[in-house]
Amino acid sequence: MKRSLTMLAAALLLATPAVAGGSLTLEDAWARPNLPNRPAAAYVTIRNTGDVDDAVIAVSSAAFDRAELHTVVKDGDVMRMTPLDRLPVPAGGKAMLKPGHHHAMLFDAAEPLEVGATFPLTLTFETAGEVTTQVSVRRRAPEGNGHGGHDME
Numbered sequence: 001m002k003r004s005l006t007m008l009a010a011a012l013l014l015a016t017p018a019v020a021g022g023s024l025t026l027e028d029a030w031a032r033p034n035l036p037n038r039p040a041a042a043y044v045t046i047r048n049t050g051d052v053d054d055a056v057i058a059v060s061s062a063a064f065d066r067a068e069l070h071t072v073v074k075d076g077d078v079m080r081m082t083p084l085d086r087l088p089v090p091a092g093g094k095a096m097l098k099p100g101h102h103h104a105m106l107f108d109a110a111e112p113l114e115v116g117a118t119f120p121l122t123l124t125f126e127t128a129g130e131v132t133t134q135v136s137v138r139r140r141a142p143e144g145n146g147h148g149g150h151d152m153e
Helices: 002-015
Strands: 018-020 024-031 040-048 054-060 064-075 078-083 087-089 094-097 103-109 118-125 129-137
Touching: 024 118, 040 054, 040 087, 040 118, 040 129, 054 064, 087 094
Parallel strands: 024 129
Antiparallel strands: 018 024, 024 040, 040 094, 040 103, 054 087, 054 118, 064 078, 064 103, 118 129
């Protein structure tokens, strides 16, 4: 019974979005399993229900030695990842970290990411400060994050 309650508490924690300053929420945080000695990427939807614009200016995670905010840009016929200094989150709007676009690039994992695992991800905002959420490692994007739950393998 104790294990069941612990599992229920963990599931509720993952289902509850993190809130900062009453107006920012982080939803559907997820990452794919990573290959040994390879960087990982994390994705999340950021909603701003307030009336003040904000922006993500940094990312970090205790599960990785280094984390950076990245975007994907087209350079001729080649898609390249490049660091992103800030990601605007407009008042009354949202911003997304999603595959093939903006994302949190995570380097030197303490342990390989396996399906079912979780790890903390902290986003630092210009106005709201730090907001931490739990990232779920999965093979498929969660429903509602702009990818319709399609396989990402």
